Amino acid sequence: MTKTNPGRFFEDYKVGQVIRHAVPRTIAEGERALYHALYPARHALYSSDEFAADCGLDGSPMDDLIAFHVVFGKTVPDISLNAVANLGYAEGRWLRPVMPGDTLHSESEVIGLKQNSNGKSGVVYVRTRGVNQVGETVLEYVRWVMVRKRDQDADAPETVIPELAAVVDPADLIIPEGLSFASYDFELAGEPHRWSDYAIGEKIDHVDGVTIEEAEHMLATRLWQNTAKVHFDATNRDDGKRLIYGGHIISMARALSFNGLANAQMIVALNGGAHANPCFAGDTVRAWSEVLDKAETAAPGVGAIRLRLIATKGDSAGFPLKGDDGKYLPEVLLDLDYWALMPT
Incomplete structure (x- = not known):
């Protein structure tokens, strides 16, 4: 019996399925240093504790996209290990800043499925949440991914395509406390x-x-x-x-x-x-x-x-x-x- 993980294929997903992704990740200052080394990132709020404090925050948060990458990365073994392509995003919101020392884990709910006409793959829609060490959601988004089928003869699931907002309403934007x-x-x-x-x-x-x-x-x-x-x-x-x-x-x-x-x-x-x-x-x-x-x-x-x-x-x-x-x-x-x- 194999103990390795081959990843999920299209026919392994069911609408309503909730997946808790391994492994929680504690975000330290080293993440910020590596992020700023990899990209020419220099927005002041994410570079200086003093600048952030002058803007009413308790020190400089981690760059927003650090939170996105960490939360996204956790989902890959369960959602896109056998993906053909990552197709799109919608309804993403950053709900609270991620500070150095926070620990994040990710959870995804399958909200839609559609098999492609060639029968070789299908599109999986998931809503993913990034959750911190005290159970607060720091980030949420929907993405859809084209995933290979393991068995091309497997029956196609009922097609469910979620209705997604084209734009996050400004009234729903969360401004950090x-x-x-x-x-x-x-x-x-x-x-x-x-x-x-x-x-x-x-x-x-x-x-x-x-x-x-x-x-x-x-x-x-x-x-x-x-x-x-x-x-x-x-x-x-x-x-x-x-x-x-x-x-x-x-x-x-x-x-x-x-x-x-x-x-x-x-x-x-x-x-x-x-x-x-x-x-x-x-x-x-x-x-x-x-x-x-x-x-x-x-x-x-x-x-x-x-x-x-x-x-x-x-x-x-x-x-x-x-x-x-x-x-x-x-x-x-x-x-x-x-x-x-x-x-x-």
Whole structure:
């Protein structure tokens, strides 16, 4: 009898099934240092205890995407070990900051299933929660994944496709307790641009680029304990290449967005996202953003800004995202829609 884990296949999932993922992870300051070494991340709120304290917080939280990567990584052995592709995200919300010393574990509920017409795979929809050591949910999101079938002759399950909101309502954004930008130091933050300076429809070219290295993406993926075979095993793909973890591109693009959006300090919601095309070592990632919406909040001096973050290979702006067939052009790597908090 085998004791190893081959991962779940499409026919192993049932709507309503709840999966508690191993292994809990205590987040220490070393995670922050490695994250800032892997990406050009330098938003002030996540870099300085003093800056964060001046904004009403009890010290500098861990970067929002550290929480995302840790929670996501826990789910891989149970959700996407046998995945063909991670297809999208919706209804993501950061519910409370993760502080150094917090311990996170992940839980997922299967909320939808749809077998593909070829009978070889199907799409699994899960709602995942990241929970801290006192049982508080710090992060939740929905994602859907195309997963291989173990037995192509296995009966197709009843199709259930969940109804998902296209955008997280601004009224449902959670503002961290005590957060205030009333005395915000724009000089220390790095840019003078405030919430009121941005216009809906405005596009910002973040100018800078970073060439992806093989060793860095594998270090990052191991850091988040993501065990997906396509990221490590060069024999897992016909082309013999290791696929760059999509979250690596999200973090890279978010870090690049500092140039032009230095004051978009905290990510509080993930409205949607698509990993449009694969990325491989040697590709140079650039990014641009579009302002989609703005909303006021009840916190002193804090506004919410909805941003569309695009990561590309090569030039960062100046070409359409999709071709006449409605598919993403091959240069497009990431199309991410999120809400962030910014001083008004």
